[in-house]
Amino acid sequence: MVSWRSRSAAAARRGPRTQRGTVITAIAKATRATLAAAGCAALIAAGITGCDTVQQLSAAQKVQSAFRKLTEGRALAGELSLDAGPDQLRSFAKLTGEELDQQDAETLSRLSLAFSVTADKPLKDVPAPASGTGGAFGLNGDSGVDLDYAMRSKGGDTMVELRQVDGRLYARADVQALARLSGEDPGDLGAMEDELPPELKVFRQALEGRWLAVDARVLKKFGDRMQHDAGATPGAAPSLDAGAQRRLMDALKSVLAEDVSFEEKGQQDGAQRIVVSAPARTLVRDLQKAVQPLTGSIPALRNGLSGAGTEQIPDRTVSAELRIKDGAITSLSLDLAQLQAKAGWGDHLPLKLSFSRQAAPVQAPSGATVLTQQDLDQISRLMSGELGAPGGPAGSDAGSFSPDDSGLPDQV
DSSP states (O other): OOOHHHHHHHHHHHGGGGHHHHHHHHHHHHHHHHHHHHHHHHHHHHHOOSOSSHHHHHHHHHHHHHHHHHTSSSEEEEEEEEOOOHHHHHHHHHHTTOOOOHHHHHHHHTEEEEEEEEESSOGGGSOOOOTTTTOGGGOSOOTTEEEEEEEEETTSOEEEEEEEETTEEEEEEOHHHHHHHTTOOHHHHHHHHHTOOGGGHHHHHHHTTOOEEEEHHHHHHHHHHHHHHTTOOOSOOOOOOHHHHHHHHHHHHHHHHHHOEEEEEEEETTEEEEEEEEEHHHHHHHHHHHHGGGTTTOGGGGGGOOGGGGGGSOSSEEEEEEEEETTEEEEEEEEGGGGOTTOOTTOOOEEEEEEESOOOOOOOOTTOEEOOHHHHHHHHHHHTTOTTSTTSOTTOOTTOOOTTOOSSOSBO
16 A cells, blocks of 8 residues: 555655645644634623723624624525735745745635535524534534535635535545645555555545545544543543633633724725734733633643743734624634734735625535445554554454444435
């Protein structure tokens, strides 16, 4: 088989094209900051209780109300995309110390991440999935919530898509397109596919871009077993008691009220513009200081409280623009160049997260191949180097899951 070591060597021989992975990583890190800003904007607005002016309070309240309105209905759709051309991407790459050629910049500039969710109740009444339950991105098998996530080019081609419909999870990927995007040679994938053992036919189907399906219960059982094998105890994540939740929220609101400002900027294209600003490094340090006393009652906070990385955060004010139309948020925009310490006033890389309160029903794809627990077990052994390795347990079913315990028919 084509080993990870040989693939890494091949990538090294290709040289500069793999640098786009570094650029993508830099963009991804900055993107997470944008998503975090969108997720906590309502909390920020709620925390502005000590405002200096009536205008400040009014703007914060508008943001809070606008985010709340997004979840009053039973459907929501959105798209995350770079509102930037290839030249801006190449300039951003230089800020990270890398070079990005024109072709790669054009590919990245066309990418977007779209999502849609529909539920059998208002979204505000849908409980968030608990961590540790297999609920990444909300994909936890809830039969009352249908979801779709897709990474697409602006030309409409889908590279990766995940769906949850009626409690079943579906996935497909254009693996060759992803390989090209990350600077890998698609030919390596062809060699890997040719040498896959027969028991991994579903892995071959994944490489071919076909839809795969799995019951959420099967996926959770597999995850629990992986935790057990790693020495962890499977189970639900610990929940916070009411007192701990209140203390955490009070601490966060206090810092946000002190460090975050809101300013109305008039209207454009029929939408209200509100700019949310905060001194980046100060905000992070103040948040760390505020929650430090709570680590005794909220152990999960300990991992995120190291101050080692704060010097890498630019010591400048960072701003994001929100647009509100018909009382609801329609978009959040952030210039990612603000998060790069070396960026000057002329450097820009706008990232935009747009929202719509209308979404088409998510459909289950036809002809999806079902992953059984044995399939997941075999894939795990392949990735760990056990399956197909010289002297390894290839072909052995010791420790495998039952192939019939899928919770799904053979084709869905």
